[in-house]
Amino acid sequence: MRVKVDPKDALQEFADFSQRMQEGRRLLERTKNSDVQIATAPKREIWSQDKVSLYHYEPVAKRTVAAPVLVVYGLIGRQTMMDLQEDRSLVRNLLAQGVDLYVVDWGSPSRSDRWLTLEDYIEGYLGDCVERICEESGLDKITLLGVCEGGVFTSCYAANHPKRVKNLMLTITPIDFHAGDKDAPLHHGMIGTWARSMSASDVDRLIDANGNLPGELMSFVFSLMTPINSLTKYNVGLFDVMDDEAKLLNFLRMEKWLADRPDHPGEAGKQWLKDLYQANQLVKGEFRLNGKIVDLKKITMPVLNIYAQEDHIIPPRSSQALRTRVGTKDYTELPLPGGHVGVFVSGKSQGILGKTIYEWLKQR
Template sequence: MTRNPPGPETAGADPVSGLHRLIETQRRLAETASRMAVTRDRDVRLATTPKTEVMRVGDKILYRCDAPPMATGGRPAVLVLYALVGSYAVLDLQPDRSFIGSLVEAGLDVFVVDWGHPNRACQHDDLGDYVEGYLDAFVDAACDASGTDRINLFGLCQGGVLSLCYSALFPDKVRNLITVAAPVDFHADKQDLRPDRGFMNHWARSLEKSDIELLVDTLGNIPGDIGGIAFTLMTPMRSLAKYNLTLIEASQDEGRLLNFLRMEKWLADRPAHPGAAARQWLNDLYRENRLVRGELEMAGEKVDLGRVTMPVLNIYTETDHIIPPAMTRALKHHVGSRDYSEWAAKGGHIGIMVAGGVNRRAMQNKIADWLSARQ
């Protein structure tokens, strides 16, 4: 049996196309190396929105973001909180992808908390210290600076839990509450378990209480690298490919490359999680789900979500692989507010905070309109 010789369309096609791909790959690698060689740290600065320091407690700082010249007095005051386990700089990644900047542009008087980098002296700070100590002091300082008696509180991710607890413990100091991608019911995802989301939930719930105690007692503060590894394992293939395929692709455009490097710079700057707060976070919330059960205690006082009676806007995303939407949307079943609304933003857990273009404007308009209607 004889085979027909390869036709003109197939003969030599694979070697030639393979050679073309190799040449193109080499060209892109050379372009990547060339751009990286001239990129300096000053080119990837984070948190560039102008701001002034209002108050400092140790390494924890309350900033007030400077308003544009056309802004007038009487702007609604908003205090923004991010997670303890990540720098707030992700909310101010670059001018066209700045969550903080979009709030300032919307005409709000924006305050933001930098939780700093905990040292050994911070290992005994629990969630109560952060909420009833540091946060309460920052709320008072922001109210004094803005000339108001109540603050609009804005919490993202773990900062959403802190703002929610504060609103329950100090409802008279909060005018409106906005939460973004905040876990509330830490067991809600059990009703819809999926392999592509909620890895942190599975990992934390698999730990024994004694495991958590040993971890905290041994390390004091939980190093940021441990959290970094856990987040990397949520998307292993993407994490493996980003320093070759993704970086090469991004390097073909200077703007995309700088955006990529800014995100990597933020990811590399992971604060440690204060030991006592980490113990509560892993055991009381992830394992025992005490917040929605009304059993979470701060400074000896139970956090009753029924006392959250101010207007609440709860923002989530259906594609959040870190905090499944069921964990966030559960909030409506536990707060005492008669003015509760929720909104599904486009993007992932971090994506909605660093969105640009249409998604950035949509988030900006939603927040500004919601607050304006309640001022």
């Protein structure tokens, strides 16, 4: 059946399209890099070693939670996502509620960091950060807030050093690296599928050829998980926001964060892919740091485990596996709507996340 199109409607639609394009072009032309700055919450560096830095955020409200909180992001990505923009920032949300907040920045690993291991990051750098915060605060325990791979780091540290950790909070953290939902879409958990499709020697060759696990490669792998969105975001997605300055700047901030993906140190990358994604050693009780088994049952402090219900990178069951592995009876789970990154940047999840973390902390 042929549909008749009124020429006047077609001309009007074309005129509207042209106007939006012109408005969008003018917005893009006057947008400067300074307009899309991310991670702008004031902070000061209080410790550094090699490429790693520890920052203390400037308080904006009277402290209401006794123990300091250290945010630990993973090596695959940047902690700047926690403070992407002023109105959607977990960092600013917690600061406004009186939380004493710190963050570790792993820097930009290069080929000179090829031989750094997970032991170096967890027992070395992270351990030094905890000690520095204890020294500055005058306390002997702090709260850890781990994000994704950083959640694995904090879980391991808490298991090995329970006397230094008052509370453990995890967000979108893999624990059982082989867990997934049978009815989930095919692209959910694709990182695990990709990692297990390689042999151990394949992983060795990948790292040996590049020195590190390239950030560009991981960006490509992540883009394959949502191929339609990856293919259309610079035409359909950008067109939808190009005549709205606030939405356009939000779009550009996210793209800026996505484009800034550092390399993952080589030896640590081998451990991440082979020992965890392939062999699933953490949940099996076989993962070792400095020759010592990481026993999750030694996590005896209160635990808050937050996961995303539509997470296509870390399936919910992968995070929920922690429930039966820890040694604490004070265990809380918080499922949030949205995906892996949406937990931190969507308006709906942001309000729930910050409020829940604060109330949970205050009760403890």
